Amino acid sequence: MNIMKPLLCLFCMLTMEIVLSEEVPSVITHAFLALDESRKQLIYVDEQKPENNWCAKNIKSRDMQLIGRNRLLLSTEGGYMIFNLVTKQIEKKVTNVVKAHRVESICMDEDGVVYVTSRGAVVTILSPDDAIKTIITMKPPFNKNLRLMRRTNAETFLFGRGNTIVEMNTNGELVWTQVIQGARHLYKGARLENGNTLISAGYGSFLAEVQTDGEVVRSFGGQGTHEELGINPHFYADFNLLVNGHVVVCNWLGHDTTDSEKGKSLVEYDEDGKVVWTWTNPALSGSLHAVIIMDNKEPDFFYREVNGVLIEGELK
Secondary structure, three states: OOOHHHHHHHHHHHHHHHHHHOOOOOOOOOEEEEEEOOOOEEEEEEOOOHHHOEEEEOOOOOOEEEEEOOEEEEEOOOOEEEEEOOOOEEEEEEOOOOOOOOEEEEEEOOOOOEEEEEOOOEEEEEOOOOOEEEEEEOOOOOOOOOOOEEEOOOOOEEEEEOOEEEEEOOOOOEEEEEEOOOOEOOOEEEEOOOOOEEEEOEOOOEEEEEOOOOOEEEEEEOOOOOHHHOOOOOEEEEEEEOOOOOEEEEEEOOOOOOHHHHOOOEEEEOOOOOEEEEEOOOOOOOOEEEEEEOOOOOOOOEEEEEOOEEEEEOOO
Protein backbone atom coordinates (compact mmCIF):
# COMPACT_ATOMS: atom_id res chain seq x y z
CA MET A 1 0.00 0.00 0.00
CA ASN A 2 1.27 3.46 -0.88
CA ILE A 3 1.04 5.42 2.41
CA MET A 4 2.36 8.65 0.80
CA LYS A 5 -0.90 9.30 -1.05
CA PRO A 6 -3.17 9.63 2.04
CA LEU A 7 -0.46 11.61 3.84
CA LEU A 8 -0.25 13.98 0.88
CA CYS A 9 -4.05 14.43 0.89
CA LEU A 10 -3.99 15.12 4.63
CA PHE A 11 -1.25 17.72 4.12
CA CYS A 12 -3.29 19.40 1.36
CA MET A 13 -6.38 19.55 3.57
CA LEU A 14 -4.45 21.10 6.45
CA THR A 15 -2.86 23.62 4.09
CA MET A 16 -6.27 24.59 2.70
CA GLU A 17 -7.63 25.08 6.23
CA ILE A 18 -4.71 27.38 7.11
CA VAL A 19 -5.11 29.42 3.94
CA LEU A 20 -8.89 29.72 4.37
CA SER A 21 -8.50 30.75 8.01
CA GLU A 22 -6.18 33.63 7.11
CA GLU A 23 -7.91 37.01 7.23
CA VAL A 24 -8.23 38.53 3.78
CA PRO A 25 -7.70 42.31 3.90
CA SER A 26 -10.92 44.12 3.02
CA VAL A 27 -11.10 47.02 0.61
CA ILE A 28 -12.08 50.19 2.45
CA THR A 29 -15.04 52.14 1.12
CA HIS A 30 -16.96 54.98 2.69
CA ALA A 31 -20.13 56.97 2.46
CA PHE A 32 -19.68 60.61 3.39
CA LEU A 33 -20.98 64.16 3.37
CA ALA A 34 -18.52 66.87 2.38
CA LEU A 35 -18.47 70.63 1.95
CA ASP A 36 -16.93 71.70 -1.33
CA GLU A 37 -15.43 75.16 -0.83
CA SER A 38 -14.40 75.88 -4.41
CA ARG A 39 -17.72 74.90 -6.03
CA LYS A 40 -19.87 76.07 -3.11
CA GLN A 41 -21.81 72.84 -2.75
CA LEU A 42 -22.65 70.06 -0.35
CA ILE A 43 -22.04 66.55 -1.69
CA TYR A 44 -23.00 63.07 -0.58
CA VAL A 45 -20.95 60.13 -1.86
CA ASP A 46 -21.62 56.43 -1.31
CA GLU A 47 -18.79 54.38 -2.80
CA GLN A 48 -20.73 51.13 -2.54
CA LYS A 49 -23.92 52.58 -4.02
CA PRO A 50 -22.88 55.44 -6.32
CA GLU A 51 -26.45 55.70 -7.61
CA ASN A 52 -27.20 57.36 -4.25
CA ASN A 53 -24.69 60.17 -4.81
CA TRP A 54 -26.04 63.73 -4.89
CA CYS A 55 -24.97 67.35 -4.58
CA ALA A 56 -26.74 70.50 -3.41
CA LYS A 57 -25.58 73.70 -5.10
CA ASN A 58 -25.16 77.19 -3.64
CA ILE A 59 -24.08 75.96 -0.21
CA LYS A 60 -21.33 78.21 1.13
CA SER A 61 -20.30 76.82 4.48
CA ARG A 62 -17.23 75.83 6.49
CA ASP A 63 -18.60 73.64 9.28
CA MET A 64 -21.45 71.16 9.77
CA GLN A 65 -23.09 68.75 12.21
CA LEU A 66 -25.72 66.01 12.01
CA ILE A 67 -28.51 67.18 14.35
CA GLY A 68 -31.13 64.45 13.87
CA ARG A 69 -34.44 64.18 12.04
CA ASN A 70 -32.51 64.02 8.75
CA ARG A 71 -31.15 67.53 9.27
CA LEU A 72 -27.71 69.03 8.87
CA LEU A 73 -26.56 72.14 10.73
CA LEU A 74 -24.38 74.38 8.53
CA SER A 75 -22.42 77.53 9.27
CA THR A 76 -23.13 80.61 7.14
CA GLU A 77 -21.31 83.94 6.95
CA GLY A 78 -23.56 85.61 9.52
CA GLY A 79 -25.15 82.71 11.37
CA TYR A 80 -26.35 79.24 10.48
CA MET A 81 -28.83 77.26 8.42
CA ILE A 82 -30.47 73.84 8.64
CA PHE A 83 -30.49 71.61 5.58
CA ASN A 84 -32.88 68.69 5.12
CA LEU A 85 -31.04 65.62 3.87
CA VAL A 86 -34.20 64.05 2.47
CA THR A 87 -35.72 66.97 0.57
CA LYS A 88 -32.28 68.49 -0.19
CA GLN A 89 -33.71 71.87 0.77
CA ILE A 90 -32.81 74.53 3.32
CA GLU A 91 -35.35 74.39 6.16
CA LYS A 92 -34.19 77.34 8.17
CA LYS A 93 -31.82 80.30 8.04
CA VAL A 94 -30.66 82.43 10.93
CA THR A 95 -28.72 85.48 9.78
CA ASN A 96 -27.01 88.51 11.30
CA VAL A 97 -26.01 86.69 14.48
CA VAL A 98 -22.49 87.94 13.86
CA LYS A 99 -21.74 91.12 11.93
CA ALA A 100 -18.16 92.18 12.66
CA HIS A 101 -16.50 88.88 11.73
CA ARG A 102 -17.42 85.98 9.48
CA VAL A 103 -18.80 82.83 11.12
CA GLU A 104 -16.23 80.07 10.95
CA SER A 105 -17.68 77.28 13.07
CA ILE A 106 -21.00 75.96 14.33
CA CYS A 107 -22.23 73.30 16.75
CA MET A 108 -25.40 72.37 18.61
CA ASP A 109 -26.01 70.77 21.99
CA GLU A 110 -28.57 68.07 22.56
CA ASP A 111 -30.79 70.67 24.22
CA GLY A 112 -30.87 72.71 21.00
CA VAL A 113 -28.43 75.41 22.12
CA VAL A 114 -26.30 76.60 19.19
CA TYR A 115 -22.70 77.82 19.45
CA VAL A 116 -21.88 80.27 16.65
CA THR A 117 -18.16 81.03 16.45
CA SER A 118 -16.70 83.87 14.40
CA ARG A 119 -13.19 84.47 13.14
CA GLY A 120 -12.70 87.15 15.79
CA ALA A 121 -12.83 84.46 18.51
CA VAL A 122 -16.34 85.39 19.56
CA VAL A 123 -18.59 82.50 20.63
CA THR A 124 -22.24 83.55 20.50
CA ILE A 125 -24.50 81.08 22.32
CA LEU A 126 -28.08 80.94 21.10
CA SER A 127 -31.04 79.42 22.91
CA PRO A 128 -33.29 77.01 20.97
CA ASP A 129 -35.47 79.98 19.94
CA ASP A 130 -32.32 81.74 18.58
CA ALA A 131 -32.24 84.40 21.28
CA ILE A 132 -28.72 85.34 22.35
CA LYS A 133 -27.93 83.79 25.73
CA THR A 134 -24.25 84.59 26.07
CA ILE A 135 -21.41 86.14 24.11
CA ILE A 136 -17.90 84.97 25.00
CA THR A 137 -15.04 86.98 23.55
CA MET A 138 -11.49 85.73 23.66
CA LYS A 139 -9.00 88.08 25.23
CA PRO A 140 -5.94 89.12 23.13
CA PRO A 141 -3.50 88.29 21.68
CA PHE A 142 -4.85 85.14 19.97
CA ASN A 143 -8.26 86.52 19.02
CA LYS A 144 -7.82 86.89 15.26
CA ASN A 145 -8.16 84.65 12.21
CA LEU A 146 -9.40 81.60 14.06
CA ARG A 147 -10.82 78.65 12.17
CA LEU A 148 -12.88 75.75 13.55
CA MET A 149 -13.96 75.61 17.19
CA ARG A 150 -14.46 72.36 19.08
CA ARG A 151 -15.70 72.02 22.64
CA THR A 152 -14.03 69.78 25.20
CA ASN A 153 -15.50 67.66 27.98
CA ALA A 154 -14.20 70.29 30.40
CA GLU A 155 -16.52 72.87 28.77
CA THR A 156 -13.63 74.77 27.21
CA PHE A 157 -13.20 75.75 23.56
CA LEU A 158 -10.38 74.69 21.23
CA PHE A 159 -9.42 76.85 18.25
CA GLY A 160 -6.86 76.65 15.49
CA ARG A 161 -4.98 79.85 14.68
CA GLY A 162 -1.76 80.48 12.75
CA ASN A 163 0.78 78.01 14.14
CA THR A 164 -0.92 77.75 17.55
CA ILE A 165 -3.65 75.65 19.12
CA VAL A 166 -5.61 77.80 21.58
CA GLU A 167 -7.93 76.78 24.44
CA MET A 168 -10.37 79.26 26.00
CA ASN A 169 -12.67 78.93 29.01
CA THR A 170 -16.22 80.28 29.32
CA ASN A 171 -14.86 83.59 30.66
CA GLY A 172 -12.87 84.23 27.49
CA GLU A 173 -9.58 83.50 29.27
CA LEU A 174 -6.81 81.48 27.66
CA VAL A 175 -6.14 78.29 29.60
CA TRP A 176 -3.71 76.63 27.18
CA THR A 177 -1.80 77.59 24.07
CA GLN A 178 0.76 75.55 22.19
CA VAL A 179 2.81 76.42 19.15
CA ILE A 180 2.91 73.57 16.63
CA GLN A 181 6.08 73.67 14.58
CA GLY A 182 5.37 73.63 10.86
CA ALA A 183 1.68 74.51 11.20
CA ARG A 184 0.30 77.40 9.13
CA HIS A 185 -3.32 78.43 9.53
CA LEU A 186 -3.82 75.58 11.97
CA TYR A 187 -7.37 74.52 11.22
CA LYS A 188 -8.83 72.31 13.93
CA GLY A 189 -8.08 70.73 17.27
CA ALA A 190 -9.92 67.89 19.04
CA ARG A 191 -9.23 66.86 22.65
CA LEU A 192 -8.72 63.12 22.83
CA GLU A 193 -9.73 60.75 25.62
CA ASN A 194 -6.09 60.45 26.74
CA GLY A 195 -5.85 64.23 27.25
CA ASN A 196 -3.78 64.86 24.14
CA THR A 197 -5.01 67.03 21.27
CA LEU A 198 -5.24 66.01 17.62
CA ILE A 199 -4.68 68.92 15.22
CA SER A 200 -4.77 69.56 11.50
CA ALA A 201 -1.96 71.90 10.50
CA GLY A 202 -3.49 73.79 7.56
CA TYR A 203 -0.78 74.65 5.03
CA GLY A 204 1.58 72.52 7.09
CA SER A 205 -0.48 69.71 5.52
CA PHE A 206 -0.10 67.23 8.38
CA LEU A 207 -1.99 65.82 11.34
CA ALA A 208 -0.34 65.68 14.74
CA GLU A 209 -1.22 64.39 18.19
CA VAL A 210 0.34 66.65 20.81
CA GLN A 211 0.63 66.50 24.58
CA THR A 212 -0.06 69.51 26.81
CA ASP A 213 3.69 70.16 27.02
CA GLY A 214 3.87 70.37 23.22
CA GLU A 215 5.56 67.03 22.62
CA VAL A 216 4.36 65.49 19.37
CA VAL A 217 3.30 61.89 19.99
CA ARG A 218 2.67 61.11 16.32
CA SER A 219 2.43 62.98 13.06
CA PHE A 220 0.99 62.02 9.67
CA GLY A 221 1.50 63.59 6.27
CA GLY A 222 3.40 66.76 5.40
CA GLN A 223 4.31 68.45 2.16
CA GLY A 224 6.23 66.22 -0.21
CA THR A 225 5.04 62.98 1.40
CA HIS A 226 3.05 60.20 -0.26
CA GLU A 227 4.25 61.12 -3.76
CA GLU A 228 3.76 57.53 -4.88
CA LEU A 229 0.05 57.82 -3.97
CA GLY A 230 -0.56 61.11 -5.76
CA ILE A 231 -1.96 62.76 -2.62
CA ASN A 232 -0.14 66.11 -2.93
CA PRO A 233 -0.73 67.28 0.67
CA HIS A 234 -1.60 70.98 0.41
CA PHE A 235 -3.85 72.18 3.25
CA TYR A 236 -5.11 69.75 5.89
CA ALA A 237 -8.49 71.06 7.07
CA ASP A 238 -11.38 69.31 8.83
CA PHE A 239 -10.95 65.70 9.95
CA ASN A 240 -12.99 62.81 11.36
CA LEU A 241 -11.55 60.50 14.00
CA LEU A 242 -13.19 57.11 13.44
CA VAL A 243 -14.09 54.57 16.12
CA ASN A 244 -11.33 52.23 14.88
CA GLY A 245 -8.70 54.92 15.51
CA HIS A 246 -8.28 55.89 11.87
CA VAL A 247 -8.41 59.55 10.82
CA VAL A 248 -9.97 60.88 7.61
CA VAL A 249 -8.80 64.39 6.71
CA CYS A 250 -9.76 66.87 4.01
CA ASN A 251 -6.84 67.83 1.81
CA TRP A 252 -8.03 71.21 0.53
CA LEU A 253 -6.28 71.79 -2.80
CA GLY A 254 -7.17 75.40 -3.67
CA HIS A 255 -9.93 77.88 -4.49
CA ASP A 256 -10.27 76.97 -8.16
CA THR A 257 -13.10 74.63 -9.12
CA THR A 258 -10.64 72.34 -10.93
CA ASP A 259 -8.04 72.19 -8.15
CA SER A 260 -9.26 68.72 -7.12
CA GLU A 261 -7.35 67.46 -10.16
CA LYS A 262 -4.09 68.25 -8.34
CA GLY A 263 -4.26 65.47 -5.75
CA LYS A 264 -6.47 63.48 -3.38
CA SER A 265 -9.32 65.32 -1.66
CA LEU A 266 -9.71 62.91 1.27
CA VAL A 267 -7.01 60.86 2.97
CA GLU A 268 -7.42 58.17 5.62
CA TYR A 269 -4.57 57.26 7.98
CA ASP A 270 -4.51 54.29 10.33
CA GLU A 271 -3.18 54.64 13.89
CA ASP A 272 0.39 54.14 12.69
CA GLY A 273 0.16 56.83 10.02
CA LYS A 274 -0.19 54.49 7.06
CA VAL A 275 -2.45 55.71 4.25
CA VAL A 276 -5.24 53.13 3.89
CA TRP A 277 -7.76 55.02 1.71
CA THR A 278 -7.98 58.08 -0.49
CA TRP A 279 -10.73 59.68 -2.53
CA THR A 280 -11.00 62.29 -5.22
CA ASN A 281 -13.36 62.79 -8.14
CA PRO A 282 -12.98 66.05 -10.10
CA ALA A 283 -16.21 65.25 -11.93
CA LEU A 284 -18.10 65.46 -8.62
CA SER A 285 -16.24 68.02 -6.56
CA GLY A 286 -13.69 70.76 -6.29
CA SER A 287 -11.73 71.35 -3.07
CA LEU A 288 -13.22 69.87 0.10
CA HIS A 289 -12.71 71.45 3.51
CA ALA A 290 -15.23 69.60 5.73
CA VAL A 291 -16.29 65.97 5.92
CA ILE A 292 -18.57 63.65 7.90
CA ILE A 293 -17.99 59.94 7.39
CA MET A 294 -21.49 58.45 7.31
CA ASP A 295 -20.62 54.76 7.71
CA ASN A 296 -22.99 53.20 10.28
CA LYS A 297 -24.59 56.57 10.96
CA GLU A 298 -28.30 57.24 10.75
CA PRO A 299 -29.12 60.76 9.53
CA ASP A 300 -32.26 60.58 11.68
CA PHE A 301 -30.06 60.62 14.80
CA PHE A 302 -28.25 63.47 16.54
CA TYR A 303 -24.43 63.25 16.69
CA ARG A 304 -21.96 65.23 18.74
CA GLU A 305 -18.19 65.16 18.78
CA VAL A 306 -16.78 63.55 21.92
CA ASN A 307 -13.01 63.12 22.22
CA GLY A 308 -12.80 63.71 18.48
CA VAL A 309 -15.27 60.93 17.60
CA LEU A 310 -18.87 61.45 16.47
CA ILE A 311 -21.10 59.87 19.12
CA GLU A 312 -24.84 59.32 18.84
CA GLY A 313 -26.87 61.49 21.19
CA GLU A 314 -30.50 62.47 21.59
CA LEU A 315 -31.89 65.86 20.62
CA LYS A 316 -34.30 66.99 23.34
